[in-house]
Amino acid sequence: MIGKLKGTVDEADEESVTVDVHGVGYVAFCGARTLAQLPGRGEAAELFIETYVREDMIRLYGFATKAEREWFRLLQSVQGVGAKVALAVVGTLTPGDLANAVALQDRATVSRAPGVGPKVAARIVAELKDKVPAFSGAAGEESxxxxxxxxxxxxxxxxxxxxxxxxxxxxxxxxxxxxxxxxxxxxxxxxxxxxxxxxxxxxxxx
Missing domain, CATH: 1.10.8 (Helicase, Ruva Protein; domain 3)
Incomplete structure (x- = not known):
């Protein structure tokens, strides 16, 4: 099980990046925000990884932060949300934006993610409202x-x-x-x- 990759960027496209770790190239599928934050080819990069192992393939999903990876996992607990949709959501919204959208039951914000229609967005904010950690800060749980x-x-x-x-x-x-x-x-x-x-x-x- 791979939990993190630390190496150099070999190449990247619209869906994935290849990270060279001591001569071995690992292909990680990433959301748009993570891909946009990656450095140039040959530069150092670090990704938090979610590994999917199936009978016919092994697929790695990469994230810039642990929080994004946790949201990726959490989103897939929602009925009808698979890896593709979850990746689109975390690729569009920051963890803070997502937490705020769930707290506010803001379906419109979640619908900004590609492939997320009104019904899926409604399920996401409804099913996750009791699973999202409480906000820190002045008001905490009350906020x-x-x-x-x-x-x-x-x-x-x-x-x-x-x-x-x-x-x-x-x-x-x-x-x-x-x-x-x-x-x-x-x-x-x-x-x-x-x-x-x-x-x-x-x-x-x-």
């Missing part, structure tokens, strides 16, 4: 729960309004949700949107 409520349209109006206001000020949805989760802990349930916005901005300025 993750809040993002799910916002994405599913069930967050209280003042909360949704406060997040929307911060997004309109130029903050990302993730930053806004984390800040408002922090604000909710301080202000308590039932706080007005104006109070949440003020406290959210305070949290963002720290």
């Amino acid at each position: 993750l729960g809040l993002k799910r409520e916002i994405g599913e349209g069930v967050a209280p109006a003042p909360v949704a309004d406060a997040v929307s206001a911060l997004v309109n000020l130029g903050y990302s949805r993730e930053q806004a949700a984390s800040a408002i989760a922090t604000a909710l802990r301080e202000a308590g349930e039932g706080a007005a949107s104006t109070s949440l916005i003020r406290l959210g901005l305070k949290a963002l300025s720290r």
Whole structure:
């Protein structure tokens, strides 16, 4: 079982790269983002590998980070998602983008990956929502729960309004949700949107 390759780039095409490791060329299939990050021919490269062994072939999938490899594995736990689709998803979205899309139940973002239609995207965000590790940072689990409520349209109006206001000020949805989760802990349930916005901005300025 091969878990990592460290060598030099021999050649690359639109789907794969050949890594020369002490004179042996290993062909690894990679997503678009990983291929774009690879150095030029003859330069040092390192890939985290997922090895597939079947009766008729052995295939290596390469990733720039361990997180991308974990997402590749996790995506294939979703009904109807095989290696090809999983590779397209991690080749289009960063691990952070994926985690955020699942937390927000954002099917549109997942649908940006080639070959991923609305139905598959819906299954991905639905089936993975309880499998994705909690977000780190100021709000942790509360932030993750809040993002799910916002994405599913069930967050209280003042909360949704406060997040929307911060997004309109130029903050990302993730930053806004984390800040408002922090604000909710301080202000308590039932706080007005104006109070949440003020406290959210305070949290963002720290």
